[in-house]
Amino acid sequence: MEKSKDNEKMNEIKPEKKRKFFERFSTFDIVLIAMIIGIWYALQQLWYGLCQLFPPIYYWIPMVVLYELLVLPFVIVGGTLINKRFTILLLFILHGLISIVLYGIIFGGFECLVDIISGAAIELFLLTTGNYLKRPLQGGMALVIRAIIYYPISLLITAYVTYIGYAEMVEYMYLIPFGLFILLNILLGAGCGFAGGLYGYYLGKKAKESI
Secondary structure, three states: OHHHHHHHHHHHOOOOOOOOOOOOOOHHHHHHHHHHHHHHHHHHHHHHHHHOOOOHHHOHHHHHHHHHHHHOHHHHHHHHHHOOOOHHHHHHHHHHHHHHHHHHHHHHHHHHHHHHHHHHHHHHHHHHHOOOOOOHHHHHHHHHHHHHHHHHHHHHHHHHHHOOOHHHHHHHHHOOOHHHHHHHHHHHHHHHHHHHHHHHHHHHHHHHHHO
16 A cells, blocks of 8 residues: 555656657647637738827837737737747748748748748747747747848848838938837837737636636
8 A cells, every 4th residue: 555655646747748849730739729820810911900090100119019919919829828948930931932922032032031030049048948838938039030131131121122212211200310210120029929929828827728
């Protein structure tokens, strides 16, 4: 009897099996990923429509705020819900590839490039911090990292590749150096992104509990 009790105690304190570095996505995971991508693009259309309601001179502010608070949290929802390594990177890759289809090889190609870089940086952060999206702070910091990478690269590409003269237009409209405009985008995007990441994490946890 004593031996069986000891065995039971040993089983109770036995550590959990270590997760594999790469876990295959199930059919259900793939369906969820497809749904998240669909929601992402649907919300982008809503985001674009809402931004049109604001005066053009302040257009960039709602563009950043609404995208970080309305659209991107669903990327964290997907990562939290599926909770397998490389989910976030896969979502960004798919989003980028669809951008090429919708917006062409030039505009969509640059968007895809920035998406892949952002997704890879977020994955690296999650891999180094351990426990893939198990804490709300990870969700918040994931979108902060995306803002730090996305806004400077995207704005520089816009100003010097796809829309020559954009930097001069910004400096003329806002009376500030283009570099400061980039910094303001990063700060606003990082602040709103952190809030959106927290919200996305909690929404993903709730969704996971209900499935």
